[in-house]
Amino acid sequence: MSNQTEVEAKKKFSFGDFYKKLGPMVALIVLIVLVSVLNFSFLDPLNLLNLLRQVSVNALIAFGMEFVILTGGIDLSVGAIVALSGAFTAQLVLAGVPTILSLLIGMLTGAIFGAINGVIIAYGKAAPFIATLATQTILRGATYVFTKGNPITGTKMSNNFGFQFFGQGYLFGIPFPVYIMAIFYICAFILLHRTTFGRKTYALGGNPKAAFVAGVKNNKMIILIYTIAGFLSAVAGAILTSRLASAQPDAGNAYEMDAIAAVVLGGTSLAGGKGRMFGTLIGALIIGVLNNGMNLLGISSFYQQIVKGIVILVAVLLDRKQAKA
Amino acid sequence: MQIDMQHISKSFGSNEVLKDVNFSVKGGEVHALMGENGAGKSTMMNILTGLLEPNSGTILVDGKETHFDNALEAEHHGIAFIHQEMNNFGEMPVLDNMFLNKEIKKGFGLIDNAKMKTIAQKALDQLDMKVDFSQPIGELSVGQQQMIEIAKSLMTDAKIIIMDEPTAALTQDEIQKLFVVIRKLRDQGVGLIYISHRMEELFEIADRVTVMRDGLTINTYNTADTNVKQIVHDMVGRDMGDFYPERHPKFGKTMLEVSGLTNDKFKDVSFSVRSGEVLAFSGLMGAGRTEIMRAIFGIDKLDAGTIKVDGKELTIKNPNDAISHNVGFLTEDRKTEGLILDATLADNIDLPSIDGFSKHGLIDEKADKDFVDMLLKRLNVKANGRDDEAGSLSGGNQQKVVLAKWVGSGSQVLILDEPTRGVDVGAKREIYDLMNELTDRGTAIIMVSSDLDEVLGFSDKIAVVYEGHLMDVVDTKDATQESIMTLATGGKNE
Numbered sequence: 001m002s003n004q005t006e007v008e009a010k011k012k013f014s015f016g017d018f019y020k021k022l023g024p025m026v027a028l029i030v031l032i033v034l035v036s037v038l039n040f041s042f043l044d045p046l047n048l049l050n051l052l053r054q055v056s057v058n059a060l061i062a063f064g065m066e067f068v069i070l071t072g073g074i075d076l077s078v079g080a081i082v083a084l085s086g087a088f089t090a091q092l093v094l095a096g097v098p099t100i101l102s103l104l105i106g107m108l109t110g111a112i113f114g115a116i117n118g119v120i121i122a123y124g125k126a127a128p129f130i131a132t133l134a135t136q137t138i139l140r141g142a143t144y145v146f147t148k149g150n151p152i153t154g155t156k157m158s159n160n161f162g163f164q165f166f167g168q169g170y171l172f173g174i175p176f177p178v179y180i181m182a183i184f185y186i187c188a189f190i191l192l193h194r195t196t197f198g199r200k201t202y203a204l205g206g207n208p209k210a211a212f213v214a215g216v217k218n219n220k221m222i223i224l225i226y227t228i229a230g231f232l233s234a235v236a237g238a239i240l241t242s243r244l245a246s247a248q249p250d251a252g253n254a255y256e257m258d259a260i261a262a263v264v265l266g267g268t269s270l271a272g273g274k275g276r277m278f279g280t281l282i283g284a285l286i287i288g289v290l291n292n293g294m295n296l297l298g299i300s301s302f303y304q305q306i307v308k309g310i311v312i313l314v315a316v317l318l319d320r321k322q323a324k325a
Numbered sequence: 326m327q328i329d330m331q332h333i334s335k336s337f338g339s340n341e342v343l344k345d346v347n348f349s350v351k352g353g354e355v356h357a358l359m360g361e362n363g364a365g366k367s368t369m370m371n372i373l374t375g376l377l378e379p380n381s382g383t384i385l386v387d388g389k390e391t392h393f394d395n396a397l398e399a400e401h402h403g404i405a406f407i408h409q410e411m412n413n414f415g416e417m418p419v420l421d422n423m424f425l426n427k428e429i430k431k432g433f434g435l436i437d438n439a440k441m442k443t444i445a446q447k448a449l450d451q452l453d454m455k456v457d458f459s460q461p462i463g464e465l466s467v468g469q470q471q472m473i474e475i476a477k478s479l480m481t482d483a484k485i486i487i488m489d490e491p492t493a494a495l496t497q498d499e500i501q502k503l504f505v506v507i508r509k510l511r512d513q514g515v516g517l518i519y520i521s522h523r524m525e526e527l528f529e530i531a532d533r534v535t536v537m538r539d540g541l542t543i544n545t546y547n548t549a550d551t552n553v554k555q556i557v558h559d560m561v562g563r564d565m566g567d568f569y570p571e572r573h574p575k576f577g578k579t580m581l582e583v584s585g586l587t588n589d590k591f592k593d594v595s596f597s598v599r600s601g602e603v604l605a606f607s608g609l610m611g612a613g614r615t616e617i618m619r620a621i622f623g624i625d626k627l628d629a630g631t632i633k634v635d636g637k638e639l640t641i642k643n644p645n646d647a648i649s650h651n652v653g654f655l656t657e658d659r660k661t662e663g664l665i666l667d668a669t670l671a672d673n674i675d676l677p678s679i680d681g682f683s684k685h686g687l688i689d690e691k692a693d694k695d696f697v698d699m700l701l702k703r704l705n706v707k708a709n710g711r712d713d714e715a716g717s718l719s720g721g722n723q724q725k726v727v728l729a730k731w732v733g734s735g736s737q738v739l740i741l742d743e744p745t746r747g748v749d750v751g752a753k754r755e756i757y758d759l760m761n762e763l764t765d766r767g768t769a770i771i772m773v774s775s776d777l778d779e780v781l782g783f784s785d786k787i788a789v790v791y792e793g794h795l796m797d798v799v800d801t802k803d804a805t806q807e808s809i810m811t812l813a814t815g816g817k818n819e
Contacts, residue, residue, distance in 0.1 A: 195686040196679045203676055206665035213624065213662050214676040214730065215648040273667055 023318070024266050024282040031286060035293035042296055049175055053243075055288035056181035057082075059281060060236040061255055062262035063188040064114075064229030066280040069263050070192075071205045071225055072272025073128035077117060078233040078259060080139035082252030085110040086237035087143055090152040090247035099162040106241075107234040113139060114230015118223030136256070144249050153246030167242025177239045184232065189277045201225065205272030261308070262287055265315045286311075326387060326403060326484040326516060327351040328373070333382030335368055342368045343379070346542045348535055350485060352514045355507060357527045357548070359520075360537035361560055361721075361749035366520055369537070370487050374406045375399035405478030409489040411470055415463025420445060422462045423477055448476040452506050466611075468499030475506060486510065487518040492526060493747055496610040496775065497810070504530050522749060524553050524568075525778060536560055561751050569782035570757050573765075576601045576785075579636070580769035581652070581738045583621060586630035590616035591793035594630070598738070598769045598786075603760060605784035605801070606773040608813045613793040614773045615657055618740045622647045622654040634738060648677050653736030655727050657743045657773070663727040666716030670708060670726055671697040673715050677734040700729040705755060721752025728759065739763065742773040757783055777806055791815045 036042045061078050068075045089106030093099060113135070120131045157163060169176040192198035203211040204221050212218050236255075241247045266283030268275025290311060294304045328350050335343040343365050350356045360366050371377040373384065375393030383390050386402055393399040396406075413422050424441050431437040442458055449456065454472050462470060471491055478486050488507075492500045507517060507530055519531055527534055528548060535545040536559040543559045557568070577600030584595040591613040598604040606614045619625040621632060623641040632639050634650045641647050647654070656662040664673055674697050675682065682693045697711045704725045708718055715726055724744065731739055741760075745753045760770055760783070774780050780787055781804060788798045789812035796812040811817070 190687075194688055194690075196683045196688060197686055199672065199676070199679050199688065202668065202672065203665055206668045206672075207661070209662045210665050211676070213622075213644050213654060213656055215645040216676070217643065217645055273665070 024279050028282050028286050031289050039296045051288050051292045052178045053175040055284050056177040057236045057239055058258045059181050059284035060232045061259040062280050062284045064232035065259040065263050067225045068229050069268055070201050070275055075229045076132040076256045077136040079252040079255035080136045081110050081113050081230050081233040082237035082255055083143040084139050085234035086241035086251055087146050087247040089238055090241050093163050094154050094156050103238050106238050110234020111227050111231035114227040118226030122219035122222040147249040149249055151246045151248050158245045163242055167239045192277045261312045329385040331383050333379045335379050342540050344540045350516045350518050352516045354532045355511055355517045355519055355530055357519045357531035357534040361751055364537040365540045366537055374404055400481055403484035405483035406487045407474045413462045416461050418459045419456055419462045420458035448479040467494040485516045489520045574785050582633040584631055588628045594795045596788055600767045600769050601764045603770045603784045605780040605787045607780045607787055607809050608790035612790040614790045615742055651735055651737040653731030654740045659723055659727050664715045669712045671711040674700055674729045700733045704729045721748040724748050738769045740771045789813050
C-alpha cells in the first residue's frame with residue numbers, strides 16, 4: 001500500500017522535482033535581474049569578467065566540496081589548504097624554481113593534504129567534520145609557522161610574468177582563471193556524471209553499506225575524493241597567490257564556508273547521495289553575484305555577511321521542505 | 326469489544342486503494358488479514374487506528390458510530406497497533422522506551438521511575454516475561470522487543486491489538502512463545518488482528534481470516550472451514566498450482582568449496598555446492614548462518630579456512646574480490662545493505678557491474694541502459710521504469726531489484742540470505758521460478774532461510790547450523806521438519 005501512496009506522492013510533488021532541478025538557476029536569474037535593475041553598471045562587460053574571476057576561486061573549491069558532500073562528508077580544511085599550498089608556491093617562486101614546477105608542487109601538496117584527510121576519515125573512522133576541523137587548525141597553524149606570520153612576497157614574484165599571468169592574465173579578453181575554472185568544471189562534470197567513479201560516489205553517499213556489498217571500495221573512494229578536494233583547493237590557492245602577488249598567512253580564511261554554501265545553494269543534499277555539479281557551479285555564481293552586486297550597491301561588508309547568511313538559510317530551509325515532501 | 330468497519334473507501338488522488346470494504350473483529354478472537362503487498366491491508370489498519378481519514382464509510386465500536394481524528398484517540402478507545410518495524414531507540418533503556426512520551430511524573434517534572442517500573446512489570450507479568458529495565462533495548466532480541474511492544478499495548482489497556490507481520494524476524498522458538506501469548510490474550514477477551522504472509526501460521530493461530538486483493542475484501546472464512554489452496558486462490562485471483570515449483574536438478578562441477586572456515590561467530594565450517602544446485606542453510610536465528618555467508622563474501626573477516634571458487638583457491642578481502650570471481654550476495658536486510666533506497670533502479674542494478682560498462686572509467690550509457698532495461702524485464706519488476714526510486718517499490722519488487730543486481734553481475738555462485746522474507750505470495754513464486762531458471766543454466770545457489778517449509782520445499786540439499794557449527798548436510802528428499810529441527814537445536818538424528 002505504501003507503494004501506491006508513494007507513487008501518488010511523487011506525481012503530486014513533481015513541482016518539487018522541477019524546483020530541485022531549476023530552482024538554483026531561477027534564483028540566479030532573479031538575482032541578476034534584481035542587481036542589474038538596481039545598478040546598471042553590473043552588466044558592464046568589465047564588471048562581469050571581473051565577477052567571473054572572483055568566482056573562479058570559490059568555484060574550484062566548491063567542485064571538490066561537491067564530491068565530498070555527495071558522500072555525506074564535509075571538508076573544513078580547504079581554506080587552510082588554500083593558504084599553505086599558496087605559501088609553498090610563493091616560496092618556491094621566490095627561490096627561483098621554474099614557475100610551472102612551483103605551481104605543480106603547490107597543487108601536489110594540496111592533494112597530499114587532502115589524501116591525509118581521506119586516510120583519517122576512511123581508516124580512522126573519524127567524523128569528517130571533526131577530522132577536517134582538526135586538520136584545518138593544524139594546516140592554518142603550519143601556515144603561520146611557515147610564513148612566520150608575514151606575507152610572502154618579493155620582486156621575483158611580482159616580476160614573474162608566467163606566475164602573474166596565472167591569476168591576473170587575460171586570454172582573448174577573458175581572465176585566465178576563468179579558463180581554469182571552466183576546464184576543471186568540465187573535468188569534474190565528466191568525472192561525476194559520466195564515469196564509474198561518479199556513480200560510486202553517489203552510491204557511497206546514498207548507502208555506504210549497500211555500496212560496499214555491491215563491490216565499491218569505500219575507503220579507496222573516500223581517500224580519492226578528499227584528495228580531489230585538496231587538489232582543487234590548492235589550484236584555487238595558486239590563483240589567489242598569483243592575483244595578490246603574495247601569499248598571505250590568513251589567505252583563504254573561511255573559504256570552506258563559501259564553498260559549502262555554493263554546494264548547498266546548488267541543491268546538493270548535505271545528507272549525501274543527491275546533487276549535481278551544474279548546481280554547484282550555479283551556487284558559486286549566486287554567491288559571486290551576491291558579493292559583487294552588494295559591493296556595487298555600496299552595501300557595507302558587515303551587512304553583506306548578514307545577507308549572505310540569510311540567503312543560505314533560505315536555501316537550506318527550501319531544501320528541507322522538499323526533502324519532507 | 327467489537328469493531329465493524331463498514332463500506333470504507335479510500336483514494337489517494339485518482340488511485341482507489343480501498344473500494345467499499347467491510348471488516349470486523351471482536352474481543353476473544355484472532356482475525357487474520359491476508360493479502361499481497363499493495364492489497365490494502367495497511368491502509369485499512371491505518372484508517373482503523375486514526376492515522377488516515379477514510380473518504381467514506383463508518384467505523385462502529387460496539388455498534389456505536391465512532392470517529393478517530395488521530396492515533397491517540399484510537400488508542401484511548403483501546404486499539405493498539407504493533408508495527409512491523411519497531412520504532413525503538415536502541416541506546417535507550419527498556420523502561421524509557423516503554424514510556425516514551427508518556428512518562429509518569431512526580432512533582433517538579435521529575436520522572437517517577439519506581440511507579441513506571443511497577444506498571445511495566447505488571448504488563449510483562451501477563452506475558453510471563455522478565456527483563457532488566459535498565460538494559461538498552463537494542464540489546465534485546467527482536468523477539469523480546471516484540472514482547473515489549475505487546476506489553477506496551479497492554480499498558481494502554483488495549484482491547485484490540487493489531488499485529489503487522491509479527492513473526493517476520495522471529496525464530497521458531499520465539500514464534501511459539503508469541504503464539505502462547507496471543508492465545509492467552511485472546512482468552513482474556515482481547516481481539517487480535519493478525520497480518521502475515523505465512524500461510525502455516527494462519528492455520529495455527531487464527532480463528533477467522535479475511536483475504537484482501539486490489540482494495541477489496543474478497544472473503545472472510547472461519548479458519549476451520551477453509552484451506553491453503555482456497556486462500557492463495559483468493560489472494561492472487563487464480564490458482565497458483567503447487568506453491569513450490571518442482572526442482573529438476575542437473576548438477577555439474579563443484580562451484581564453491583569452503584573448508585575450515587572459522588571466526589568468532591562460527592567454527593570449522595566446511596561444505597561445497599555444485600553448479601545447478603540449491604543448497605539451503607537452515608538453523609535458528611543467531612546460529613551463525615548469515616555470518617558464514619558474510620565472511621565468504623568478504624564483508625566480515627575470517628580467522629582461518631580456505632575458499633575455492635570454480636576450483637581456484639581465493640583470498641577474498643572484500644566484496645569486490647568476491648564479485649570479481651562471480652560470487653553474488655543478496656543480503657538479509659535489503660533496506661540497509663541491499664539497496665540504495667533514494668537512488669534509481671538503474672543506479673542500484675548496475676552498481677556491481679558498472680566497471681564492465683566502462684572504458685577508461687567512462688560509462689557506455691547506451692549499453693548500461695539496455696542492460697538495466699533487460700534485467701527489469703527479465704525479472705518482471707513492476708515499476709514505471711529504470712528511473713523510479715528503489716524505495717518507491719513494494720517489498721517483493723525491491724527484492725527483485727536486488728536479485729537483478731546479482732543476476733546482472735553474472736554470478737556463478739549466488740548466496741541468497743532470506744530471499745523471500747517480507748515478500749508476497751506472487752513475488753515469492755516468481756523468485757523460486759527465477760532460482761530454477763538460474764540453476765538450469767548452471768548457477769550454484771546457497772539459500773539461507775528461516776522458513777522451514779521453504780527449505781524443505783525448494784532445495785536439493787540442506788545444511789543445518791547450530792551455534793556456529795555446521796551440524797550436517799542432508800539430502801532434501803531424506804529430510805523432514807523434525808529431522809531438521811533436531812539438528813537445528815543441537816540434537817542428533819539416529
